[in-house]
Amino acid sequence: MSIVVPLGWVLYESLKTNQEFFANVWAFPQRWAWVNYKKAWVSYELGSTMLNTLYYVGASLILGTFLTTINAYALVRLEFRGRKLIWSIIMLSLFLPGINALIPQYILMRDLHLLNSLTGLVLLDSLGESVFFLMLLGGFMLSLPKELEESAFMDGASLFQSFMRIIVPLSTPGIVTVAIFKFLGLYNNFLGPFIYLSDEKKHTIGVKMYHANQIMQYKSDLVTLFAGVTIAMLPTLILYIVFQKKIAEGATLGAVKGRQHFYIQEAVTHEFIAIAGQSDSYNRSSWCCRPGGYPAVPGQRRGSRCNRHQGYRKLSGNTSFGGNARNRPIHAYGSRLYK
Numbered sequence: 001m002s003i004v005v006p007l008g009w010v011l012y013e014s015l016k017t018n019q020e021f022f023a024n025v026w027a028f029p030q031r032w033a034w035v036n037y038k039k040a041w042v043s044y045e046l047g048s049t050m051l052n053t054l055y056y057v058g059a060s061l062i063l064g065t066f067l068t069t070i071n072a073y074a075l076v077r078l079e080f081r082g083r084k085l086i087w088s089i090i091m092l093s094l095f096l097p098g099i100n101a102l103i104p105q106y107i108l109m110r111d112l113h114l115l116n117s118l119t120g121l122v123l124l125d126s127l128g129e130s131v132f133f134l135m136l137l138g139g140f141m142l143s144l145p146k147e148l149e150e151s152a153f154m155d156g157a158s159l160f161q162s163f164m165r166i167i168v169p170l171s172t173p174g175i176v177t178v179a180i181f182k183f184l185g186l187y188n189n190f191l192g193p194f195i196y197l198s199d200e201k202k203h204t205i206g207v208k209m210y211h212a213n214q215i216m217q218y219k220s221d222l223v224t225l226f227a228g229v230t231i232a233m234l235p236t237l238i239l240y241i242v243f244q245k246k247i248a249e250g251a252t253l254g255a256v257k258g259r260q261h262f263y264i265q266e267a268v269t270h271e272f273i274a275i276a277g278q279s280d281s282y283n284r285s286s287w288c289c290r291p292g293g294y295p296a297v298p299g300q301r302r303g304s305r306c307n308r309h310q311g312y313r314k315l316s317g318n319t320s321f322g323g324n325a326r327n328r329p330i331h332a333y334g335s336r337l338y339k
Contacts, residue, residue, distance in 0.1 A: 007233070014226035021223050033223065040228035044212050046205075053204045056118050056193070057186045063126040065179045069171070071129060072138040073163055077149070094131050102195070109196060116198045124196070125186060133178045140174035141167060173246075180243050187236060205232050 013021060014036055016029040041047065075087060105124065106115075114120025144167065152162040168175070190206040197203055203211070209232055212225055 007237075010226050010233075011230055014223060014230050016223050018221060018223055022220075036223050036227040037231065040224045040231060043224065044208055044228050046208070046228065046231055048201065049203060049205055049208045052118060052202055053187065056122060056204055057183060059119075059122045060125045060186050061179060061182055063122065064182055065175065067126060068129065068133050068137060068178060068182075069168065069175055070163075072134055072141055073167055075134070076138040076142045077167065090131055090134065102191075106195065115196055116202065118197070118202055121192060121196050125189070125192065130182075133182065137171070137174050137178050141171055144170055176243075176246055180239070180246055183239065184236060 012028060013025070015032045015034070017031075017033050020027065020029055075083060075090075105128075109115050109120055109124065112120070114123065148166050148170070149162050152166055157165070188206060189204070190210065193204045193207045194210070197207065200211075209228060212228055216222060216225055
């Protein structure tokens with residue numbers, strides 16, 4: 001209620017006239033003054049402001065999410081010297097106030113001639129990694145079985161192919177959650193555009209609404225201001241309505257990895273590794289028994305043989321990195337993930 005009531009109040013105040021607003025701020029409007037929205041759109045130049053915001057948020061979101069995904073993968077899935085030291089330095093930055101970096105960032109932007117540039121602001125927000133997002137997505141990737149990558153390497157996949165075709169698809173819930181939170185942070189970002197953008201034609205929606213509020217010190221047209229605020233809130237409200245389940249799942253990210261649940265079962269003799277859990281697009285009839293006729297499906301009677309595959313899984317050539325993958329032993333189960 002602490003959120004719904006103020007939003008509702010701003011909405012119906014934006015449909016009043018100034019006379020009705022100053023007469024009684026709690027009364028409902030007698031006539032819907034939709035002209036306030038047209039006036040706010042024109043007087044505050046919200047059309048060009050929305051385009052600036054779309055470019056800034058869209059470019060920063062795509063580039064920033066991609067870099068966060070790569071960084072999280074490198075820090076939690078790859079073994080190299082100095083990894084723990086890098087993590088320690090990253091964790092140390094959590095205890096440093098972000099406001100302390102404003103002066104060095106401003107000097108850097110000035111020396112690179114990126115002041116008063118939306119592209120420079122995009123680079124600043126994209127390359128400036130957030131520790132929270134890195135830990136969030138890194139924890140999710142860390143929960144994925146290592147055997148998935150190992151099977152891909154056995155099938156001829158490179159490191160980049162394993163990342164793009166195994167890790168990224170399985171990490172989609174985490175990536176989407178990070179992207180949603182990044183969007184909210186970028187869209188509501190005020191300090192960065194306010195400091196680095198001096199041209200009013202390049203202002204984003206947050207800075208534009210700030211200047212509109214400052215104008216109210218010299219004129220009384222609050223209903224137009226409420227209309228502009230309502231327009232500015234629409235993208236975030238729509239995003240919340242569409243992705244509210246994803247936002248709620250962000251609190252338990254890592255415990256649930258979407259619709260695909262992989263339970264890795266390895267025989268004592270290490271003769272096979274089979275996937276016992278599949279996504280909804282597969283069923284029990286698509287499972288194979290291991291070489292020698294012993295079942296790979298939990299609960300199946302020992303000694304039963306898969307008559308269809310005879311201990312081998314037939315794979316089409318385009319489902320594997322190795323080209324012709326027909327009659328490949330069942331330990332190359334990773335190829336099922338590339339479809």
